[in-house]
Each structure stands twice: as structure tokens, then as C-alpha cells.
Amino acid sequence: xxxxxxxxxxxxxxxxxxxxxxxxxxxxxxxxxxxxSQLAWPELNYLFGEYGTFSRLRPLHTNVVIYGFTVSGxxxxxxxxxxxxxxxxxxxxxxxxxxxKLDFVAYLFAAAAMVVSELMGITASKEYAQMExxxxxxxxxxxxxxxxxxxxxxxxxxxxxxxxxxWYYIATFLGVAMLYVFNNMEVPTIFFSGGVGxxxxxxxxxxxxxxxxxxxxWGHNAVAFVFTVPIIAMIYYFLPKESGQAxxxxxxxxxxxxxxxxxxxxAGGHHLLWSTVPDWMQTMGSVFSVVLILxxxxxxxxxxxxxxxxxxxxxENPLIKFMILASTFYMLSTLEGxxxxxxxxxxxxHFTDWIPGHVHDGVLGWVAFMIFAAIMHxxxxxxxxxxxxxxxxxxxxxxxxxxxxxxFTSMWIAGITQGMMWRAVDEYGNxxxxxxxxxxxxxxxxxxxxxxxxxxxxxxxxxxxxxIMTATAGRKLEQEPQFRSPMA
Amino acid sequence: MTMAELQGYMMFFFTIFLVVILYAYILHxxxxxxxxxxxxxxxxxxxxxxxxxxxxxxxxPKISNEKKEK
Numbered sequence: 211x212x213x214x215x216x217x218x219x220x221x222x223x224x225x226x227x228x229x230x231x232x233x234x235x236x237x238x239x240x241x242x243x244x245x246x247s248q249l250a251w252p253e254l255n256y257l258f259g260e261y262g263t264f265s266r267l268r269p270l271h272t273n274v275v276i277y278g279f280t281v282s283g284x285x286x287x288x289x290x291x292x293x294x295x296x297x298x299x300x301x302x303x304x305x306x307x308x309x310x311k312l313d314f315v316a317y318l319f320a321a322a323a324m325v326v327s328e329l330m331g332i333t334a335s336k337e338y339a340q341m342e343x344x345x346x347x348x349x350x351x352x353x354x355x356x357x358x359x360x361x362x363x364x365x366x367x368x369x370x371x372x373x374x375x376x377w378y379y380i381a382t383f384l385g386v387a388m389l390y391v392f393n394n395m396e397v398p399t400i401f402f403s404g405g406v407g408x409x410x411x412x413x414x415x416x417x418x419x420x421x422x423x424x425x426x427x428w429g430h431n432a433v434a435f436v437f438t439v440p441i442i443a444m445i446y447y448f449l450p451k452e453s454g455q456a457x458x459x460x461x462x463x464x465x466x467x468x469x470x471x472x473x474x475x476x477a478g479g480h481h482l483l484w485s486t487v488p489d490w491m492q493t494m495g496s497v498f499s500v501v502l503i504l505x506x507x508x509x510x511x512x513x514x515x516x517x518x519x520x521x522x523x524x525x526e527n528p529l530i531k532f533m534i535l536a537s538t539f540y541m542l543s544t545l546e547g548x549x550x551x552x553x554x555x556x557x558x559x560h561f562t563d564w565i566p567g568h569v570h571d572g573v574l575g576w577v578a579f580m581i582f583a584a585i586m587h588x589x590x591x592x593x594x595x596x597x598x599x600x601x602x603x604x605x606x607x608x609x610x611x612x613x614x615x616x617x618f619t620s621m622w623i624a625g626i627t628q629g630m631m632w633r634a635v636d637e638y639g640n641x642x643x644x645x646x647x648x649x650x651x652x653x654x655x656x657x658x659x660x661x662x663x664x665x666x667x668x669x670x671x672x673x674x675x676x677x678i679m680t681a682t683a684g685r686k687l688e689q690e691p692q693f694r695s696p697m698a
Numbered sequence: 699m700t701m702a703e704l705q706g707y708m709m710f711f712f713t714i715f716l717v718v719i720l721y722a723y724i725l726h727x728x729x730x731x732x733x734x735x736x737x738x739x740x741x742x743x744x745x746x747x748x749x750x751x752x753x754x755x756x757x758x759p760k761i762s763n764e765k766k767e768k
Contacts, residue, residue, distance in 0.1 A: 295748055368754050460740075
């Protein structure tokens with residue numbers, strides 16, 4: 211290891227992932243707005259032949275925002291923040307630096323293959339796990355290399371204690387590794403069919419209820435270990451750093467971490483309430499979902515209390531606004547989720563639009579807001595430039611906030627209306643409504659959702675423009691800002 | 699007792715066991731701070747003082763020994 215004199219952090223890998231975050235954000239959210247519009251105006255399904263139908267684009271939307279936008283954001287923040295909290299530069303570790311760059315190239319290829327194969331309709335037909343087996347193998351290799359780099363950096367750290375964000379990044383690595391492998395256990399059919407069928411086709415190793423259980427053990431924990439755990443890693447680093455305030459209670463952060471780890475893994479059963487899985491398992495899913503409020507709110511409240519005595523920053527600094535609203539939306543969606551997991555509520559909520567409403571107040575309000583703030587914070591340090599436009603950032607914040615509110619409120623109303631109509635019976639016990647009755651009643655809410663999504667997408671384009679201009683035309687900074695990111 | 703019932707009971711008692719561990723952990727955090735064995739709150743500074751030439755909150759002994767050897 212070299213002496214630390216004149217040594218600098220190496221942001222080359224973080225920078226690459228920052229660009230892919232922006233690109234995948236635009237792609238994923240554009241598809242999202244298109245498919246939301248298709249639900250309101252079905253003729254939009256016929257724009258691009260088979261490639262433009264809802265069924266083809268919906269998995270592409272979820273996969274691009276999860277594995278494209280969010281994973282890029284996670285990696286960008288990891289390669290930035292991990293160096294800083296471990297006090298070790300990738301420039302000192304040429305082997306791991308090379309591996310990290312190689313891993314980025316692997317990521318690009320895998321992501322491109324994911325987009326192309328799903329657009330062609332090649333799918334394993336499992337929620338958030340649509341990629342077929344050759345891609346699954348590639349992703350496991352990609353993930354393992356990331357793990358090697360992470361533990362290589364940890365091994366070379368100057369700071370003895372691992373900051374709380376590092377624990378969350380480690381949990382992301384381990385959680386996804388375990389769940390992804392088990393859920394994607396599949397048999398490539400070509401090896402057993404005597405050469406019949408496509409080489410990339412596979413069937414799950416599990417069948418029936420077992421398949422559903424493993425699927426939702428994964429499905430819900432994709433939310434846990436991609437949309438929650440690494441995003442908490444981000445907020446624990448970026449909010450204190452941007453505000454100049456150390457985390458309010460480090461002890462609470464540790465407790466919330468272990469609480470989240472031991473509760474989250476058991477909550478996936480709530481996706482299978484009122485289905486054919488054992489009753490005790492459904493109850494377990496419900497109970498653990500409700501208990502999950504505690505560690506989730508532990509982290510969120512810790513973040514709000516970190517701003518104690520410094521609330522003026524909320525009005526002065528749009529990045530703080532993004533992060534505080536993210537934290538607030540985290541609280542909202544981690545209260546909403548457990549409510550939906552209560553069996554009696556779930557009897558109405560299951561299969562309705564309230565579910566995508568819940569997912570989107572979490573993902574748009576919490577995940578994406580946190581990633582936007584982190585990327586902008588990093589861009590001033592990585593590009594050594596001032597943020598191009600504060601007013602653009604403010605406008606983006608309000609446009610997107612209105613977008614999220616329109617999205618989830620319309621889906622709340624739509625979902626509950628749907629649930630009530632499906633269950634409504636007349637005095638003789640006959641169903642009062644046919645399915646198409648619900649569709650026509652829901653049309654206005656679908657239109658509002660599409661408008662909400664469009665507002666969010668407009669904000670995404672504003673963000674992309676602001677990011678590109680910061681990287682290329684922002685005023686040059688002579689020295690790295692200590693806390694608050696400078697902006698014009 | 700059927701297998702499903704047995705699994706249900708095991709799950710229940712396992713949950714109780716994990717809750718006890720969680721509360722024991724809270725106790726451990728506060729006790730070790732009260733006894734002066736550990737100051738957890740100082741680790742919050744790691745995110746604030748994160749320049750490469752900032753003094754680590756706790757120096758990793760392994761790395762500093764390597765440096766001394768060189």
C-alpha cells in the first residue's frame with residue numbers, strides 16, 4: 211500500500227455507473243409512461259407491432275428500472291462512498307480497480323442482452339426474474355466479481371470500523387446473491403429434450419406452490435435488497451455528508467440494520483395471502499410485515515432527526531429536500547405495505563391497482579429521489595464542478611413530487627374501487643359487476659396515473675439535462691466541497 | 699400433530715427466540731456504552747470526516763502495521 215500523501219480517491223468506475231443510471235432512468239421511465247398510457251388508452255398497444263404491446267414492455271419496464279437504473283445507482287454510490295468511508299482509494303488497489311472496470315463492461319453487456327432478449331419476448335416468466343438462464347449465469351458472475359472488489363477494498367481499509375452504509379452494501383451483496391441463485395434454479399430444457407427447442411429456454415426447478423413460495427421469497431426480497439437496503443446505505447452516507455451533521459443515533463442505525471435483516475427475509479409470504487400456501491405461512495408473512503415497520507421507521511426517523519436544529523437546510527438546499535422527502539416516502543410506503551399485508555385488508559387489496567400504487571410511492575418517492583440526490587452530490591466531487599442549475603433542480607423536485615402524488619392517490623382510489631366492485635354481491639349472492647364494469651369505472655384514474663408518470667418522466671429529463679450540463683459546463687471548482695454541494 | 703402444525707409451532711418459538719436476541723442486542727449496545735467499553739456514536743463521524751488524509755476514527759491496526767514495516 212502506498213503512502214496516503216497526494217493520494218486521491220479514484221472515481222472512474224463511479225462515474226461510468228452515474229452515466230448508466232441516467233440512461234437507464236430515461237429508458238425505464240419512458241417505457242413506464244407508455245405502458246401506463248396503454249392501460250388508459252389501449253390503442254397505444256399497436257404502435258410498434260409485437261414489440262410495443264403491454265405484455266412485452268411491462269417486464270422490460272420493471273427490469274430496466276430495477277437492474278438498469280437502480281443497480282447502476284447502487285454501484286455508482288458504492289464505488290464513490292465505499293472508498294470514502296473505508297478511507298482507501300481504488301487507485302491504491304490496481305487489481306481490484308481493474309476487476310471493477312471489467313465488471314462494469316460485463317454489466318453493460320448483460321444489461322444490453324437483457325433489454326434485447328426481453329424485447330424479443332424471451333422470458334423465464336417469473337416476476338422480476340424474467341431473464342433466461344444464460345443471462346442468470348452472467349449475472350451471478352457479475353455479482354461475484356462485485357463481491358470480490360468489495361471485500362478486497364474492505365481488507366485494505368484504513369478505517370477499522372465499517373460505517374453503517376458498508377453494512378448495508380454487504381447485506382445487499384449477500385442478500386441478492388442468496389435469493390437470486392435460489393429463485394433462478396432452473397433446468398435448461400435443451401439438455402434434456404434431445405435437442406428440441408430453443409437453447410436458451412428453461413423451466414423452473416420448483417413446481418406449483420413451492421415455485422410460488424420461492425418466487426415471492428425472491429420477489430419481495432428484490433424489493434428488500436435492491437430497493438431498500440442499498441438505498442438506506444446511500445441515505446446514511448449522503449444525508450450526513452451533504453448536511454454536515456453526523457447521523458443522529460449510530461446505535462439506532464445498528465439496531466435498525468439487524469432488525470431489518472432478520473425481519474425482512476420472512477415477509478415475502480404476504481404476496482401469497484389467500485392462496486394455496488399453508489395458513490401459518492400466510493400469517494407469518496403478515497406478522498413479519500407489520501413488525502417490519504419498526505426497523506424501517508427506525509432508519510427513517512434517524513434520518514429526520516439527523517436534521518435536528520438544521521431544518522433551514524431543507525429550504526435552502528434542494529438535495530436535502532430530495533433526501534428528506536425520500537425518507538418521508540420511505541416511511542409512507544413502509545406503513546402502507548404492512549397495512550396491505552393484514553389479511554382482511556389484503557382481501558380487498560390483492561390483485562388491485564393499489565399494489566402498483568404502493569410500489570411506485572416507494573420507488574418513485576424513495577428510491578429514485580435518493581438516487582437523484584446522491585448522483586448530484588457526487589457529480590460536484592467527481593467532475594469537480596458546480597451543479598449547473600439549482601432552479602432546475604428545484605423545479606424537478608416539485609414536478610416529480612406532484613407526479614408521485616398523482617400516481618399513488620389515483621391508484622389508491624382505483625385499487626379500492628376495484629377491490630370493492632369485485633367483491634360486491636346482490637341479495638342473492640350473485641356478483642354485481644362484470645370485469646369490464648370495473649375497467650370503465652377505472653379509466654379516469656388510469657389517465658391520472660399516466661399523467662403523473664409523465665410529470666415524473668419530464669423531471670427525469672430535467673435531471674438528465676442538469677447532470678450532463680454539470681459534467682460538461684458547470685463552473686469549475688478549485689477545491690472539493692466539504693459538505694454542501696455548490697450549485698449555480 | 700401434522701408436519702404443517704409442527705412447522706407452525708417451530709416458527710412461533712423461533713420468532714420468540716429471535717425477539718429475545720434482538721432485545722438482548724439493544725441491552726448490549728447501551729450497557730457497553732454505559733460501562734465505557736465502547737462509544738458507538740463516534741462512528742457517525744466516519745461519513746463526515748471522509749477525506750483520504752483525514753484521521754480515521756479508529757485506525758485499522760493491520761494496515762498501520764504494514765506501513766510501519768515498510
